[in-house]
Amino acid sequence: MDMQPKKVGVLSCSGEAEAEGTICRNAVRLVMEKYRPDVVTTLCLPLYLAGDTGEREFAKKFPVISVDGCGKLCARRATEKYSGTVQDAIDLRALLEEWGVTEKLSRSHPGELEDKLAERLAAEIVKRIDAIIEDGKIVER
Numbered sequence: 001m002d003m004q005p006k007k008v009g010v011l012s013c014s015g016e017a018e019a020e021g022t023i024c025r026n027a028v029r030l031v032m033e034k035y036r037p038d039v040v041t042t043l044c045l046p047l048y049l050a051g052d053t054g055e056r057e058f059a060k061k062f063p064v065i066s067v068d069g070c071g072k073l074c075a076r077r078a079t080e081k082y083s084g085t086v087q088d089a090i091d092l093r094a095l096l097e098e099w100g101v102t103e104k105l106s107r108s109h110p111g112e113l114e115d116k117l118a119e120r121l122a123a124e125i126v127k128r129i130d131a132i133i134e135d136g137k138i139v140e141r
């Protein structure tokens with residue numbers, strides 16, 4: 001029987017208090033619904049932190065990419081604490097610096113800029129998912 005996982009887990013931070021957290025959640029939704037719908041699975045970070053045992057099997061079952069809004073890395077740290085090492089990790093605030101984005105982002109009224117950044121982040125996540133597939137860490141359909 002083939003024990004290779006069939007999905008990549010992509011776990012976003014919950015980041016309600018930070019504009020970057022909302023961008024992360026939106027980017028993960030884009031990846032799940034539009035760009036790699038058959039390949040990605042996710043879970044709710046708060047449920048994970050609340051101690052759901054099924055959810056804590058997550059990183060044991062799937063290679064995980066954590067997607068965090070800032071350097072506090074809540075999704076990455078939660079995964080590594082409760083479930084296992086992450087395969088790859090994104091810190092959006094560090095990425096924004098790398099991309100030279102200096103505009104102030106809105107948490108309460110996200111607009112065109114935040115939408116564009118969610119798309120750009122989604123493309124980055126897709127790139128990393130594809131690298132995991134190319135490495136043979138999941139079974140392709």
Ligand code: SF4
Nearest residue numbers: 013015069070073074
């Ligand atoms: S990583 Fe940063 S933005 Fe995300 S939940 Fe943690 S503190 Fe908030």
